[in-house]
Amino acid sequence: MxxxxxxxxxxxxxxxxxxxxxxxxxxxxxxxxxxxxxxxxxxxxxxxxxxxxxxxxxxxxxxxxxxxxxxxxxxxxxxxxxxxxxxxxxxxxxxxxxxxxxxxxxxxxxxxxxxxxxxxxxxxxxxHEPIAYITGEKEFFGRTFHVTPDVLIPRPETEELVRITLSQLSGGESGIADANTDIVVFTHRFREKTPEVFVDIGTGSGCIAITLALETRYPVIATDVSNAALSVAQDNAELLSVPDRITFRKGNLLKPVRDLRSPFFLVSNPPYIPDAEIPMPDVMEYEPHLSLFAGPEGMGVLQPLIEQAMEHPYCTGFALECRRFQAEKLQEIL
Known part of the structure; x- marks a missing residue:
């Protein structure tokens, strides 16, 4: 990201x-x-x-x-x-x-x-090229998304991130919930105020933002540092008929929503793989490293993202995909 x-x-x-x-x-x-x-x-x-x-x-x-x-x-x-x-x-x-x-x-x-x-x-x-890049498509939450090597391939654990985010709207419990082996969804609320918009940081293919737009009545702001990724996300929004429900912005972390004055709930699948870790060949050789790796402990995006969320007066809470040890480290700074 x-x-x-x-x-x-x-x-x-x-x-x-x-x-x-x-x-x-x-x-x-x-x-x-x-x-x-x-x-x-x-x-x-x-x-x-x-x-x-x-x-x-x-x-x-x-x-x-x-x-x-x-x-x-x-x-x-x-x-x-x-x-x-x-x-x-x-x-x-x-x-x-x-x-x-x-x-x-x-x-x-x-x-x-x-x-x-x-x-x-x-x-x-x-x-070892991933099938999703060969065919140019991947299913997510029962819908087909267009994918290219400019974006991560949507995965089942990110579907769990969306499910848990949706549960937060109806008073679901916050905390750490398993999404896959050693991968969790970490949720936390700063305030009980009802959000009026979702903010998806590091949108990639747009699978999170688009699914939230389709599954709820809320508008969504989707951000990324990559023009190529934003282009893929916008294409998917058109493909799935929600271009008017999502605003796409380029920028890093919460900078694109720094001036937002509506209560919002932050959702993100940021890069969280430690630099020294070597994923499977189909991931390591083909998926964008910018969206995978994040420093020695994989905290290079997670920690500043949470710190900025804590400081933003209109952020009501967040749901993040990460490793369990990373979620536990983040709990210490909240």
Whole structure:
């Protein structure tokens, strides 16, 4: 959410031309010599260790105009070297169907373009790229959100953050509540005054702000330090028909609402991973580090955010996603 450490800039590999795309381009240039693909070109581009030659060659030969048998859903489910669930999710997104339809229609033939895309997606997933970035979408609170590598992928623990925030409107208990393994939702009220607006700090994809707008009557202010993230959030607000319910502002921590004169409730899923921690490859290599890491103890955003909330005369309370030890540290300063 904030630029506290230059070492944790967002990964740049998603802007590079993917190796499988280079391979597609190579086929166009070597149209008359498809046999070279499984040897020199595949080796030079660096895909020789990534997949069985047939997995690479079949879609590429089709691009070059060479005959091949159409792939059916059943073939795709058996051929792809990915876990069954991931194959099903990729095919469902590709064909704009649900997983139940995919499993019930094994005889359905993919078009040539769909087959090319499926093979490219499989190769990307084998390189640890998150499925949500491959398909460009992720479900959150029963709704589909557009996501790009400029924003974190919405997760179940953040759905719990939203649920607990909603419960605060009806007098739910404050404190520390489990959201996932070692991840909690920390809520606290400064005053009993009823809020008139939600403020979502570090909105990212906009999943929190948009869900709160759809689930309540309250207006929402959503902030981020990233123009790219704000653009994604605004697109999602349009997609889910709430652009008039949300005000988007650029800025760090509570600075964008410094002059707000309406009682507000703060909600945030800020960066909270300690700098020395190494997440799974699909997170570490692809998700924006700016939204993940926050200093030696992961407190580089949490603590100043809470301190500013305590000082703001119109902040009625907050709900934050963080680690349990971080919530306990924050309790000490309240």
């Amino acid at each position: 904030n630029g506290h450490d230059e070492r944790h800039r967002a990964p740049e590999r998603h802007v590079e031309m993917r190796r499988e795309e280079k391979l597609y381009a190579a086929l166009t240039e070597k149209r008359g010599h498809p046999e070279l693909l499984s040897h020199r070109i595949v080796r030079d581009i660096g895909l020789h260790d990534r997949a069985h030659p047939r997995e690479i060659l079949q879609p590429l030969l089709a691009i070059g105009g060479y005959h091949h048998t159409l792939m059916h859903i059943a073939d795709a489910l058996q051929e792809a070297t990915l876990p069954a669930l991931e194959r099903e999710v990729l095919l469902a997104s590709l064909l704009k169907k649900n997983r139940a339809w995919i499993l019930a229609h094994g005889e359905h033939a993919l078009s040539t373009a769909e087959e090319h895309t499926f093979h490219a997606w499989v190769l990307r997933r084998k390189n």
